Amino acid sequence: MATRRRPNGSVTLFDVALEAGVHPSTVSRALDPRQRNRVKEPTRLRIVDTAHRLGYRPHLVARGLQSGRTATVGVIVADLGNSFITPIIHGLTNSIETLGLVPMIAETEDDHDRLAVILEHMVSRRVDALVVAAARSGDREILESVGRLLPTVIAARPLAGTTLSQVTHDDVLGGRLAAEHFHRLGHRLVVQLRGPDDVGNFPLRGTGFSDYCRRAKVDELELPQRGRAPSEEEGARLADFLLSAGRPLPTGVFAHNDLMAVGALSVFRDAGINVPGTLSLAGYNDLPMVGLIDPPLTTVRYPSMELGRAAGEMLSQLLSGGSPADRFLKPTLVVRASTRAL
Amino acid sequence: MATRRRPNGSVTLFDVALEAGVHPSTVSRALDPRQRNRVKEPTRLRIVDTAHRLGYRPHLVARGLQSGRTATVGVIVADLGNSFITPIIHGLTNSIETLGLVPMIAETEDDHDRLAVILEHMVSRRVDALVVAAARSGDREILESVGRLLPTVIAARPLAGTTLSQVTHDDVLGGRLAAEHFHRLGHRLVVQLRGPDDVGNFPLRGTGFSDYCRRAKVDELELPQRGRAPSEEEGARLADFLLSAGRPLPTGVFAHNDLMAVGALSVFRDAGINVPGTLSLAGYNDLPMVGLIDPPLTTVRYPSMELGRAAGEMLSQLLSGGSPADRFLKPTLVVRASTRAL
DNA sequence: CTGTTAGCGCTTTCAA
DNA sequence: TTGAAAGCGCTAACAG
Numbered sequence: 001m002a003t004r005r006r007p008n009g010s011v012t013l014f015d016v017a018l019e020a021g022v023h024p025s026t027v028s029r030a031l032d033p034r035q036r037n038r039v040k041e042p043t044r045l046r047i048v049d050t051a052h053r054l055g056y057r058p059h060l061v062a063r064g065l066q067s068g069r070t071a072t073v074g075v076i077v078a079d080l081g082n083s084f085i086t087p088i089i090h091g092l093t094n095s096i097e098t099l100g101l102v103p104m105i106a107e108t109e110d111d112h113d114r115l116a117v118i119l120e121h122m123v124s125r126r127v128d129a130l131v132v133a134a135a136r137s138g139d140r141e142i143l144e145s146v147g148r149l150l151p152t153v154i155a156a157r158p159l160a161g162t163t164l165s166q167v168t169h170d171d172v173l174g175g176r177l178a179a180e181h182f183h184r185l186g187h188r189l190v191v192q193l194r195g196p197d198d199v200g201n202f203p204l205r206g207t208g209f210s211d212y213c214r215r216a217k218v219d220e221l222e223l224p225q226r227g228r229a230p231s232e233e234e235g236a237r238l239a240d241f242l243l244s245a246g247r248p249l250p251t252g253v254f255a256h257n258d259l260m261a262v263g264a265l266s267v268f269r270d271a272g273i274n275v276p277g278t279l280s281l282a283g284y285n286d287l288p289m290v291g292l293i294d295p296p297l298t299t300v301r302y303p304s305m306e307l308g309r310a311a312g313e314m315l316s317q318l319l320s321g322g323s324p325a326d327r328f329l330k331p332t333l334v335v336r337a338s339t340r341a342l
Numbered sequence: 343m344a345t346r347r348r349p350n351g352s353v354t355l356f357d358v359a360l361e362a363g364v365h366p367s368t369v370s371r372a373l374d375p376r377q378r379n380r381v382k383e384p385t386r387l388r389i390v391d392t393a394h395r396l397g398y399r400p401h402l403v404a405r406g407l408q409s410g411r412t413a414t415v416g417v418i419v420a421d422l423g424n425s426f427i428t429p430i431i432h433g434l435t436n437s438i439e440t441l442g443l444v445p446m447i448a449e450t451e452d453d454h455d456r457l458a459v460i461l462e463h464m465v466s467r468r469v470d471a472l473v474v475a476a477a478r479s480g481d482r483e484i485l486e487s488v489g490r491l492l493p494t495v496i497a498a499r500p501l502a503g504t505t506l507s508q509v510t511h512d513d514v515l516g517g518r519l520a521a522e523h524f525h526r527l528g529h530r531l532v533v534q535l536r537g538p539d540d541v542g543n544f545p546l547r548g549t550g551f552s553d554y555c556r557r558a559k560v561d562e563l564e565l566p567q568r569g570r571a572p573s574e575e576e577g578a579r580l581a582d583f584l585l586s587a588g589r590p591l592p593t594g595v596f597a598h599n600d601l602m603a604v605g606a607l608s609v610f611r612d613a614g615i616n617v618p619g620t621l622s623l624a625g626y627n628d629l630p631m632v633g634l635i636d637p638p639l640t641t642v643r644y645p646s647m648e649l650g651r652a653a654g655e656m657l658s659q660l661l662s663g664g665s666p667a668d669r670f671l672k673p674t675l676v677v678r679a680s681t682r683a684l
Numbered sequence: 685c686t687g688t689t690a691g692c693g694c695t696t697t698c699a700a
Numbered sequence: 701t702t703g704a705a706a707g708c709g710c711t712a713a714c715a716g
Contacts (some may be wrong), residue, residue, distance in 0.1 A: 364687090365686065365688080366687095367687070367688080368685085368686055368687075369685080371685095371686085380685070380686090381685070381686080382685060382686085385685080385686085404692090407692050407693070407694090408691085408692050410692075504685090519700085605695050635688095659699075
């Protein structure tokens with residue numbers, strides 16, 4: 001029987017073995033749910049009892065080194081401060097928990113180099129899988145090279161031209177829903193406050209919106225600028241720009257996300273422009289509280305929590321060797337008071 | 343020189359050593375920032391180059407087993423869906439990142455048994471430290487027993503009678519600020535929509551509020567119920583209860599957090615009660631969007647991001663053997679349009 | 685400056 | 701049913 005000292009005070013398998021008078025490997029078996037029936041009942045009970053009495057806790061790091069798995073999922077997001085991301089993490093956390101997996105979260109701040117560092121780090125940590133909800137078009141190669149190393153799911157932000165598994169949602173439809181809504185309300189001149197082009201969602205939303213407008217003969221004013229980030233500040237900036245341009249003002253404004261819509265709303269309010277009296281405004285995401293702002297914001301609901309959960313399910317399939325089909329969730333239009341018929 | 347096979351395809355230190363024609367430990371030294379000057383420059387460069395060429399990534403799990411540290415911080419929250427928690431995680435993540443630490447997040451859903459399981463899990467994973475933003479009064483013992491095992495910071499929710507390090511904020515002052523505000527506006531009958539008693543913040547907010555009212559001779563109506571959770575639903579339920587009670591209605595309502603305030607607001611609106619015309623309403627936390635709801639919500643600002651950052655700093659001290667003083671942040675009152683002078 | 689050696693705590697064949 | 705032995709990939713004490 002092996003004898004060991006415990007240099008750092010924590011109780012090991014060997015301590016339990018010593019105390020119970022068996023070999024460490026027997027303890028290992030007795031405590032492993034899948035192997036416990038290989039140990040005679042009384043022995044097992046004695047071991048379990050001893051382990052409990054000594055306050056033994058399995059050392060998951062050691063187990064991980066041996067088994068090659070860490071029961072950890074790397075979750076990479078752009079910005080934890082964006083409340084759009086939280087439900088995704090929430091759904092994902094819940095979903096993978098059933099597999100005994102724990103999320104390890106990192107934030108890119110939408111910086112390519114930071115993403116590279118984080119990916120490197122996640123690989124070094126030997127996370128079992130990766131969920132990336134921070135992809136931008138310039139990140140494709142680096143993501144694919146990581147995707148060859150470990151199961152990877154691209155979530156929330158679509159990545160064009162990749163073979164990596166993706167769970168996204170229909171941004172084109174979302175854009176179309178917004179345009180259709182304006183059209184039905186009788187608007188004839190509309191504008192988009194666009195998010196950055198290298199985040200896959202925004203060009204798609206733009207396309208869905210513009211295509212519908214073209215078909216429906218709704219005029220679309222094209223701003224020469226787009227948001228550098230999908231933030232309140234950038235929404236405000238674009239709204240300012242729109243007002244200062246001096247053209248005939250559109251009657252319908254489609255902000256590419258709720259934060260931008262909220263930023264624009266403040267600008268409109270400060271400029272004495274009534275929403276929805278003079279201007280109808282729609283956003284995207286249906287953030288937790290936009291139904292309560294003044295006026296309640298019409299928006300396209302993004303199924304964040306479902307998306308997180310779906311990402312977890314895809315991960316699960318990926319981890320058991322399957323190759324899950326890409327998931328493509330549907331947005332819905334949530335009509336509130338910020339849009340009105342002309 | 344040692345020769346090894348690579349059963350699972352990933353490049354190890356030994357592969358690099360083999361390729362570079364040196365001993366593994368030399369590679370280890372060459373790649374360790376703190377030991378690299380112990381290796382002759384040309385050798386080091388050759389090693390670094392080889393490592394790069396082979397695509398070597400350090401195995402942090404193996405390193406962790408050896409060094410006893412995992413560069414991981416367990417972060418335990420009650421509910422990721424509560425947008426109050428996100429800035430805390432955000433600040434914390436940013437703060438510990440500089441130490442090379444990564445957060446590992448878990449959610450208790452305010453369930454004691456789940457907390458126990460999560461703590462067990464975190465210990466087994468050998469996280470280097472723990473931040474618990476989900477403590478309830480009944481959790482003290484279990485948290486203290488974990489606190490003896492590893493550096494632990496209790497954050498956001500104060501835990502009475504413990505020696506564990508805490509970073510919280512002055513809930514009593516927060517409650518007082520709300521009461522004082524109502525008093526100055528001339529309100530003479532007020533009420534609290536209370537959060538659950540076993541979350542340390544709420545009784546303190548209640549005390550701060552009530553004490554001020556007593557001293558200032560403001561009458562306080564005491565509801566026989568309190569929220570079972572600090573949620574929109576429970577806020578609505580208490581508001582319903584308040585209205586159905588048929589007493590003379592208070593003119594000032596202090597909801598123990600913004601979610602409850604928002605829930606109450608909907609009920610008041612549905613009941614045709616104008617806020618702030620008939621009823622002034624104040625919340626707590628200053629969630630991202632409450633300044634934009636109708637009416638903009640007067641609330642006590644909770645310094646979430648700062649708190650997360652402070653938790654990170656305390657962790658850092660704890661990890662380097664220090665014993666940081668408890669941190670106690672200050673709330674501030676944010677006056678908006680949901681409260682008005684009588 | 686570099687090689688040798690001995691583990692970190694656990695799982696997992698292979699024997700007995 | 702249990703024990704023995706090897707080793708996951710890395711670091712660190714000790715030689716040389």
